Amino acid sequence: MTIHGSQTVIGRRYVIVDLKGLVLETGQITVYHVEGDGDLEHGLDKAYITDTPGTTVAVDVPHYAANGGIDFAATTPGTINDAANGFATILTGDTITVRGTALNDGVYTVSTGGVAGVIRTTEATVLEAVGPCVSICKRALQTHNMVFDRNTGLLWSQLTTKALKWGDVSDGKMAWYDVADCFTIHAAGNDLTMVPPNILRIVGGAGEIASFHAGDAIQCTVFAAAANLLPGYRVLSVTVNGADLDLVLDPANNTLVAEALVNGVVNLVCKSAYAFAAAACEAGVGGYSDWRVPNINEMASLLEFSIATARVTPDPAAFPGWPYDGDGGYVWVSTTDPTTVANSYLTGALDGGFLSTVKTAMHNIAIVRGG
Numbered sequence: 001m002t003i004h005g006s007q008t009v010i011g012r013r014y015v016i017v018d019l020k021g022l023v024l025e026t027g028q029i030t031v032y033h034v035e036g037d038g039d040l041e042h043g044l045d046k047a048y049i050t051d052t053p054g055t056t057v058a059v060d061v062p063h064y065a066a067n068g069g070i071d072f073a074a075t076t077p078g079t080i081n082d083a084a085n086g087f088a089t090i091l092t093g094d095t096i097t098v099r100g101t102a103l104n105d106g107v108y109t110v111s112t113g114g115v116a117g118v119i120r121t122t123e124a125t126v127l128e129a130v131g132p133c134v135s136i137c138k139r140a141l142q143t144h145n146m147v148f149d150r151n152t153g154l155l156w157s158q159l160t161t162k163a164l165k166w167g168d169v170s171d172g173k174m175a176w177y178d179v180a181d182c183f184t185i186h187a188a189g190n191d192l193t194m195v196p197p198n199i200l201r202i203v204g205g206a207g208e209i210a211s212f213h214a215g216d217a218i219q220c221t222v223f224a225a226a227a228n229l230l231p232g233y234r235v236l237s238v239t240v241n242g243a244d245l246d247l248v249l250d251p252a253n254n255t256l257v258a259e260a261l262v263n264g265v266v267n268l269v270c271k272s273a274y275a276f277a278a279a280a281c282e283a284g285v286g287g288y289s290d291w292r293v294p295n296i297n298e299m300a301s302l303l304e305f306s307i308a309t310a311r312v313t314p315d316p317a318a319f320p321g322w323p324y325d326g327d328g329g330y331v332w333v334s335t336t337d338p339t340t341v342a343n344s345y346l347t348g349a350l351d352g353g354f355l356s357t358v359k360t361a362m363h364n365i366a367i368v369r370g371g
Contacts, residue, residue: 023044024044024151024152024301025037025044025045025046026303026304026305028304028305028306029306030306037305038306044151046149046151046304046315047149047150047151048147048148048149048150048315048318049147049148049150050145050146050147050148050158050317050318051144051145051146051147051148051286052145052158053144053145054143054145055143055144056141056142056143056144057141057142057144057283057284057285058139058140058141058142058283059139059140059141059142059276059279059280059283059285060097060137060138060139060215060279060282060283061137061138061139061140061166061174061270061271061275061276061279062135062136062137062216062217062268062269062270062271062275062279063089063090063136063137063138063166063181063270063271064086064087064089064090064135064136064183064270065100065133065134065135065136065183065184065185065268065270066082066084066086066133066134066183067132067133067183067184067185067186067187067211068130068131068132068133069082069083069084069130070082070083070130070131070134071083071128071129071130071131072101072103072104072125072126072127072128073125073127074127076120077124077125077126078111078120078121078122078123078124078125079118079119079120079121079125080098080104080118080119080120080121080125081117081118082116082117082118082119083117083130085116085117086116086183087113087115087116087117087118087119087136088114088115088116089114089168089169089271090110090113090114090119090136090138091110091113091114091169091170092110092111092112092113092114093109093110093113093165093170094109094110094113094138094139094165094170095107095108095109095110095138095139095140095165096108096109096110096119096121096136096137096138096139097136097137097138097139098134098135098136099134099135099136099137099210099213100131100132100133100134100135100210100211101128101131101134101210102128102131102210103126103127103128104125104126104128106123107139108121108122108123108125109121109122109123110122119136132208132210132211133184133185133186133208133210133211135183135185135211135213135268137279138165138166138167138170138271139165140164140165140166140172141164142157142159142164142280142283142285143157143158143159144285144286144287145157145158145159145286146158146286147318147319149301149302151301152298152301152371153370153371154294154298154301154368154369154370154371155286155288155368155369155370156294156302156319156366156367156368157280157285157286157291157366157367157368158318158319158320159319159320159321159322160172160322160323160331160364160365160366161173161174161276161364161365161366162321162322162323162329162364166271166276167271167362168271168362172364172365173362173363173364174271174272174273174275174276174362174363174365175271175272175273175359175360175361175362176272176273176332176344176359176360176361176363177231177232177269177272177273177274177359177360178271178272178359178360180360181269181270181271181272182219182231182267182268182269182270183267183268183270184265184266184267184268185211185212185218185266185267185268186202186205186208186211186265186266187265188222188263188264188265189263190261190262190263191203191204191205191261192220192222192223192261192262192263192264192266193259193260193261193262194223194225194228194256194257194258194259195246195256195258196255196256196257196258197251197255197256198236198248198249198250198251198256199246199247199248199249199256200218200220200233200246200247200249200256200266201241201244201245201246201247202244202245202247202266203243203244203261204243204244205244205245206240206241206242206243206244206245208245209238209240209245212235212238212245212247213235213238214235214236214237214238214282215234215235215278215279215281215282215283216234216235216268216269216278217231217232217233217234217235217268217269217272217274217275217277217278218232218233218235218247218249218266218267218268218269219231219232219233219266219267219269220233220264220265220266220267221264221265221267222262222263222264222265223259223262223264224259224262225256225257225259227251227254227255227256227257228256228257228259230254231269231274232269232272232274232278233249233250233251233252234249234250234274234277234278234281235247235248235249235250235278236248236249236250273293273332273334273365274293276365276367277291277292277293277365277367280367285367288369290369291367291368291369292334292367292368292369293332293333293334293365293366293367293368294333294334294366294367294368295333295334295335296333296334296335296345296347296354298333298368298371299331299333299347299354299366300347300354302314302315302319303347303352305352312352313329323364324348329348329364330346330347330348330355330357330363330364331346331347331348331363331364331365331366332344332345332346332363332364332365332366333345333346333347333354337356339356340356342358342359343356343357343358343359344356344357344359345357346363
């Protein structure tokens with residue numbers, strides 16, 4: 001075991017160690033068979049530190065956008081119309097955030113929803129004709145509660161999206177990624193260029209600044225380089241640069257490739273695991289801005305296998321309310337199925353296994369940072 005310094009997590013300082021050669025415990029402490037995990041207790045005991053301040057932060061996850069076609073009625077204040085009929089999944093009782101307007105940006109309570117062409121809100125709106133790109137986010141309050149895993153060094157948001165008002169039916173479930181929920185916020189105009197290491201520039205696009213927001217997850221089309229086409233890059237900042245508009249992106253481990261002007265489209269990635277993770281970063285859940293969807297190995301490290309026929313969920317004291325199969329409790333991980341790339345993996349609590357499922361399916365989302 002080698003010591004590699006220290007870091008501060010949840011206001012405390014911990015020694016960072018190299019655990020190479022040490023095996024993580026499965027959490028199976030019941031003896032089912034001699035020489036099984038419960039008998040030998042091989043591996044490191046699960047060790048968590050929880051921070052539960054009980055406070056929350058508003059997280060705005062984009063759910064719909066229209067480049068033209070949305071207007072705010074004059075005759076009936078509190079009415080938002082959509083000519084494209086994209087409002088069906090904005091439901092009564094949802095809290096929404098409107099972005100990209102000149103007069104109506106703000107937070108609203110939906111008094112009548114579930115109608116494709118119109119949203120009615122408790123709060124009044126102001127007459128505004130069809131404008132440029134308007135996006136609609138669903139807002140829910142995400143807890144700041146976190147759990148630090150002392151074995152892996154990972155910091156988890158304590159609760160998943162379960163039952164919070166995101167997703168098509170406002171139950172917290174969203175797709176891993178669905179191209180049908182990627183809406184155009186910049187139409188083709190032979191005006192996109194990629195400037196390494198991480199700037200997407202809209203040449204002559206300074207006037208579009210209201211259409212883009214820090215925390216958006218976006219996808220670009222038409223670029224030649226594969227790294228420039230991958231979906232889900234998070235917007236870190238939006239800045240007017242003379243006549244141009246610069247979007248500073250977080251490309252994770254990819255290096256964006258320089259490309260001259262292309263006739264490309266910029267899409268807003270909506271109601272997906274990555275849109276949620278990006279929104280959680282922008283909101284500063286737990287005071288951090290580097291949340292991500294966990295990979296399959298990280299998720300496996302949480303699971304407990306200690307009680308026969310019981311739910312294989314993470315430690316219930318550290319992770320109360322974690323979804324289980326009885327309440328549709330599958331949780332996405334970030335790992336794509338290499339045999340069927342239209343699928344990703346998710347874990348269910350019935351047997352602790354991982355299932356390969358089409359990425360457009362709706363499931364709960366957990367987020368993690370570090371590692």
